[in-house]
Amino acid sequence: MTAASPNKPDFQPESGFIVACKRDLKLAMRSRGELAQAFVFFTIVVSLFPIAIGPEALILKRVAPGVLWVCALLAVLLTLPRIFQQDYLDATLEQLALSRYPLAAIVGGKMLAHWLTTGLPLALLAPVIGLQYSLEARELFILMLGLLLGTPVLTMLGAMGAALTLGVRGGAMLMALLVLPLYIPVLIFGTGAVESSMAGLDAAANLYLLAALNLFGIITIPFAVSQAIKISLD
Amino acid sequence: MSLFKYSAPSTFYPLAGKLVPWFGTLAFLLCATGLYLGLFVAPEDFQQGEVYRIIFIHVPTAWMAMFIYLVMAGYAVLSLIYQTRLSAMMIEALAPTGALFTALALWTGALWGKPTWGTYWAWDARMTSTLILLFLYIGYIALVNAIEDKKRADKAGALLVLVGSVNVPIIYFSVQWWNTLHQGASISVSQGNKMATIMLVSMLIMALACWMYAIAVSLCRVRAIILTREKNATWVADIAEIKGMKEPR
Amino acid sequence: MNWATFFDMGGRGFYVWGSFGAFLLLIVIEIILVRLRIHRAQVDIHEKIIADKLEASNT
Numbered sequence: 001m002t003a004a005s006p007n008k009p010d011f012q013p014e015s016g017f018i019v020a021c022k023r024d025l026k027l028a029m030r031s032r033g034e035l036a037q038a039f040v041f042f043t044i045v046v047s048l049f050p051i052a053i054g055p056e057a058l059i060l061k062r063v064a065p066g067v068l069w070v071c072a073l074l075a076v077l078l079t080l081p082r083i084f085q086q087d088y089l090d091a092t093l094e095q096l097a098l099s100r101y102p103l104a105a106i107v108g109g110k111m112l113a114h115w116l117t118t119g120l121p122l123a124l125l126a127p128v129i130g131l132q133y134s135l136e137a138r139e140l141f142i143l144m145l146g147l148l149l150g151t152p153v154l155t156m157l158g159a160m161g162a163a164l165t166l167g168v169r170g171g172a173m174l175m176a177l178l179v180l181p182l183y184i185p186v187l188i189f190g191t192g193a194v195e196s197s198m199a200g201l202d203a204a205a206n207l208y209l210l211a212a213l214n215l216f217g218i219i220t221i222p223f224a225v226s227q228a229i230k231i232s233l234d
Numbered sequence: 235m236s237l238f239k240y241s242a243p244s245t246f247y248p249l250a251g252k253l254v255p256w257f258g259t260l261a262f263l264l265c266a267t268g269l270y271l272g273l274f275v276a277p278e279d280f281q282q283g284e285v286y287r288i289i290f291i292h293v294p295t296a297w298m299a300m301f302i303y304l305v306m307a308g309y310a311v312l313s314l315i316y317q318t319r320l321s322a323m324m325i326e327a328l329a330p331t332g333a334l335f336t337a338l339a340l341w342t343g344a345l346w347g348k349p350t351w352g353t354y355w356a357w358d359a360r361m362t363s364t365l366i367l368l369f370l371y372i373g374y375i376a377l378v379n380a381i382e383d384k385k386r387a388d389k390a391g392a393l394l395v396l397v398g399s400v401n402v403p404i405i406y407f408s409v410q411w412w413n414t415l416h417q418g419a420s421i422s423v424s425q426g427n428k429m430a431t432i433m434l435v436s437m438l439i440m441a442l443a444c445w446m447y448a449i450a451v452s453l454c455r456v457r458a459i460i461l462t463r464e465k466n467a468t469w470v471a472d473i474a475e476i477k478g479m480k481e482p483r
Numbered sequence: 484m485n486w487a488t489f490f491d492m493g494g495r496g497f498y499v500w501g502s503f504g505a506f507l508l509l510i511v512i513e514i515i516l517v518r519l520r521i522h523r524a525q526v527d528i529h530e531k532i533i534a535d536k537l538e539a540s541n542t
Contacts, residue, residue: 160397164377164390164393164394165377165380168380168381169380170380171380174376174377174380177369177372177373177376178373178376178377178394180369181366181369181370181373181401181405182397182398182401182405184366184405184408184409185401185404185405185407185408188408188409188411188412189408189411192411192412192415195415196415209408209411213404220400224393224397227393228390228393231386231389231390231393232386232390234383234385234386234389269503273489273503278493283493283495284492284493284495284499285492285493285495285498285499287492287499288498288499288502288503291502291503291506292502295506330513331513334509334510334513337509338505338506338509341502341505342502342505342506345498345499345501345502346498346502348498349495349498447510451513451514451517454517454518454521455517455520457521458517458520458521458523458524461521461524461525461527461528462524462527465524465527465528465531466531470528471528471532473525473528475525476525476528476529476532479525479526479529481533
């Protein structure tokens with residue numbers, strides 16, 4: 001029986017996944033300031049609404065789920081170019097596509113890294129910011145759960161949009177155009193969960209639906225995104 | 235075997251040219267019949283009076299909006315599996331017509347909504363889904379126009395349409411879900427009770443008319459697309475209309 | 484056939500004819516635009532053929 005030697009190259013897709021994830025995390029840590037911008041954006045935009053609508057607690061409470069979720073969507077949208085842009089520009093992406101690792105595994109790793117540095121912190125941050133809207137602790141908790149379940153889907157769908165628009169002029173705006181309609185189910189279930197909680201009902205159904213979207217996405221999207229990358233690289 | 239002959243743009247161009255007048259005439263006749271039945275023969279609705287007649291435009295255009303996107307998805311599958319350029323060109327040819335029907339469905343829906351339910355836009359499940367469908371059409375058109383390399387644009391567009399079509403049932407379900415959550419205006423197209431047969435028939439005829447029209451226009455448009463792409467090929471010089479053009483003095 | 488009543492559509496003429504009118508108008512516009520598109524493509528090819536011929540006769 002041969003034990004895996006440290007010098008022997010590993011062809012398992014799992015290691016492609018891990019390699020890509022670790023690499024992207026390392027790169028992200030180097031530009032922490034850039035990462036933080038998304039959260040600052042989220043905080044600022046969330047604060048814009050009470051300024052625009054007025055401080056009435058009842059109204060703010062009513063619009064809170066929608067506003068918080070839309071701001072989260074937009075914050076994630078802003079960070080999407082990061083997944084492939086740099087690698088595309090310095091031809092690393094091409095090399096990754098030609099490497100021995102399955103491109104779908106690499107894409108999966110990149111998406112996980114993106115979520116860990118965007119969606120996850122956002123989900124943890126949102127309840128704190130959500131206090132501005134007079135939400136109860138239970139509702140804030142549901143908000144966080146929903147974001148934890150929903151932001152991976154946002155990353156995956158966003159990666160799809162990013163991969164299709166690589167190197168295209170005006171790509172960022174075009175990507176937003178493509179991706180935002182696809183975000184709508186996540187938005188609906190995420191806000192639905194919080195609103196159910198606010199109405200004293202069970203938020204579980206909405207959360208299960210988000211989990212289902214997640215599962216479906218994990219199974220289908222990495223492969224689709226790898227196809228999109230191959231199309232963009234040709 | 236003989237069908238594959240037509241998957242080459244040079245052979246499809248004349249074929250499409252011959253088919254367009256047939257579908258166009260069919261569309262015109264069906265439309266005339268449908269409009270006649272809908273405007274003059276179908277009786278007044280006991281609830282909504284005369285304004286219900288908008289459904290003879292609204293419902294067929296809404297059906298076509300959905301149907302054309304499905305056809306685009308079918309061509310997308312073909313183009314990604316068989317790599318035929320013509321399939322990708324058909325997607326490009328269908329998209330503007332699909333977007334047009336979607337916009338018409340929204341417009342007529344709004345004009346129907348105001349007198350019937352008091353508001354131009356009621357955010358019901360169907361109208362919201364149709365609006366999102368319009369965004370999907372626009373997204374495809376924007377993507378294909380933004381990518382300069384035609385081969386890449388074809389493939390990317392096809393993939394986008396596929397992703398979109400997988401999402402359409404998800405989006406539709408989520409909007410229905412959203413609608414029940416918010417107890418929106420309970421709007422139903424079917425006039426409460428059973429629709430009079432003549433109304434159904436008129437709607438179906440108009441739907442067929444729109445379908446024939448969509449085929450005619452997209453065949454026309456794909457001819458234009460073929461010409462633009464095959465500009466440098468040798469066979470285009472033999473096209474009758476071009477041969478007949480006068481040389482500038 | 485009372486045309487005035489027909490055109491009025493029970494007071495809702497604006498909505499009915501706004502719908503049917505938009506339908507016909509947009510379809511006519513689409514047809515015109517598509518035919519223009521084909522024509523432009525054909526003119527493009529025609530001009531290219533002429534330019535090629537000129538080049539060939541000059542060399």
